[in-house]
Amino acid sequence: MSSVVPERCDVLVVGAGPAGMAAAVAAARSGASVVVIDDNPAPGGQIWRDGPGAKLPPAARKWRDALERHANIRVRSGTRVVAAPSPGELLLEDAEGAVRMRWSKLILCTGARELLLPFPGWTLPGVTGAGGLQALIKAGLPVEGERIVVAGSGPLLLAAAATARSAGAKVLRIAEQASFASVARFGAGLARWPGKAAQAVALADSCYRTSSHVVSAGGAGQVESVRLRQGNGKEVEIACDRIACGFGLVPNTQLGRMLGCALASDGFSARGLQVDARQATSVPGIYAAGECTGFGGSERALAQGSIAGHAAVGDERAAAAHEGERARWDAFAAQLHRGFALHAGIRVLPRPDTLVCRCEDVPFSVLQDCSGWTDAKLHRRCGMGACQGRVCGDAAQFLFGWTPPVPRPPLSPVRIATLAGLGEVVGGADARQ
Amino acid sequence: MDADVIVIGAGIVGAACAHALADAGAKVLVLDAGIGGATGAGMGHLVVMDDNPAELALSRHSIAQWRELAPRMNEDCAYSACGTLWIAANDEEMAEAERKLQRLRADGIDSRLLDAKQLAAAEPALRKGLAGALEVPGDGILYAPNAARWLLAQHAASIRVEQAKVDAIEEDGTLRLADGSRRAAPCVVLANGIQATALCPELPIRPKKGHLLITDRYPGTVHHQLVELGYVTSAHHSEGDSVAFNVQPRPTGQLLIGSSRQFDTTDAAVEAPMLARMLQRALDYLPGLANLNALRSWTGMRAASPDGLPLLGKHPWRERLWLAVGHEGLGVTTAPGSAHLLAALMTGATPGFDAAPYAPRGLREAA
């Protein structure tokens, strides 16, 4: 049985997306020992995900090079946080083994996941998230010649469609549930933001339809068609090979909540980790930056990450230098949220037999009879599967308003050998740096 | 009066008591605080325990009752007659297995010994070098939260469940709820586990914390509930923290892993070093567990009495109050048997076995 290896660092950054990379580089300038961990095979997060199907923009390369250039930054890819066995320590696991990492300052850059809502047929092979399809294509999924319908909500739909087209797929429709008025307002406002004007043009895509949402996915054993409701109230059935459907982003706050960090309660940062002007959370020594504090885009994540990294090593001046940049992108984020709010109509997507918990096959009708999350879990197994209630929990929160409880360790499925290795502190204080 | 009987606690013991009393014709009001207790945390192992004759009588009678109820229970009660294998790691434990076999057989409980080869055939995932095992085929497993619900639902007309926290039991047996209102009945049954001492501080009940862990689905890895024979000694005789090998194959194909015991802490947090100790013990017997994925870990608080037997019967001095508490790690096993005894005592019927060993005892005198 392999034991859990003790290590330590000055600044531990969780997440290697834009926020995490900026935080690590900022902190490293002080000479502090920085470790960045990330569960994907390479740094970049979602937006700058690398792979045979990815086209990394210059900014992505610049930040990855910066990570590599600093000798005092160590990147551990393919690594997940499992637990916090004692204060100032995180238990990490990768494919080879496990590490208990002692840290002096912690910067949470855990990003966001897609809001994936249930609809009839959503479990068919060929149905994915919108960001999900983009991620799969970047990682090498072949989609050349496939007919794809993108649906759900948010600017991510356009990005996903663009990635699919670049990979040789035919995007037949982009169905946005928000109204034309909302989206147009958002599009008109984009000109204020450098680099976003292109997105405004993308909204004029001939396949783009507003006030439109998925009704069901059809097919035997895999996606063969999708049924969409259109703005005029009519429904249309489109033959296709894939449905990429996501309803915006949900901040990944599980690790922060487990560590006792408070959630933001106001405005559009609802359900993200609460942070102050220096990106400090409610727990001393723990900072947070990027989408885990609320959805705002990569530019804001970079600004927040830089502030967090400088603040964590006590460089007030350097932190303050990024405040203007952050404020600019805060305003963009607010505009984003107003544009794509989810309307109540999509709460009626699932039918009684539509599965809500995909891991344990718990249908909507069963959950309608439950009094809350604990009831649904304890008595009907919803959330007892491998995703630990992430997908169904998000769905249940949206459909029923159920708040999920504070996450308990393990934060992700973990090998028993890893948990068993926490019995003794191997070597005591002489941990490798 | 709000009912013929009020039962405090809708866990497996409270539900079984309500069911038995409704069977006897009573109108029952069950009050549950909704905070969850041992029922939702435990393993649901239906196991004949023979540390002493009274424990044996209660557990075997109760398991027979479960076996009778099983065919009528819903699928989600997940009753499975998988049996228990008491694992002997060495000759000394094998000798204990033989003694246990004699005791069980003397009581008419089906059991047989497996030698090392037979054990390896029965459970290929166990490590090499074990001495053998005692098999008790009549043991089983049950998903207690749904079984409790099922029991209550069997008498929907005469059992009413109200979510309410009882703040105090007044001198005449009236119950004062957290919202200030009162409930009263000619008889009250206290069946709320470690919460019982909040209402009756005189009860000799101590919390015994236990850790559990469940894996992802790996069907076919293990076939019986596996318990080490050393479990018996560590469970009931030591005062310090202890762990013992205890693994259950869930009908889902998941492996439920226990067990640990710590006295007198009510902190529900999972303690990494304790969990590690428990898992190391499990790896001693099932080395293949090392590469299986764990999905969840949690803790539960067993309500332990000084001698390991529950308190079943009339409270010695409080008006109208009856007790069904102190079941420690055998709440699910002994729920129907406890309920049977208590209902008999309450209605004046003759219980199917001697109630004397469980009569409320050891209560601290009122100040």
Place this chain on the structure above:
Amino acid sequence: MSAHTLLNIDGRLVRVKTGSSVAAALRVAGGTGVARISVGGQPRAPFCGMGVCQECRVLVDGRRRLACQTVCTEGMRVETSE
């Protein structure tokens, strides 16, 4: 580094662009890219693409891992379905 990687999926040799995820390889292998069978006996393929939904659980060299977050390596042995 070679432009392609050869791995074994359910006993079949599959050739993918180097750096591809096992999730991508499942699809290249043919069929609908199914990773596992659900509790109810239905085929499931990668869904969220980012290590959250657990639909893409497969055995990689004997250990259960997520296909969408595992990069194919030469000679890797992948087994689908539970």
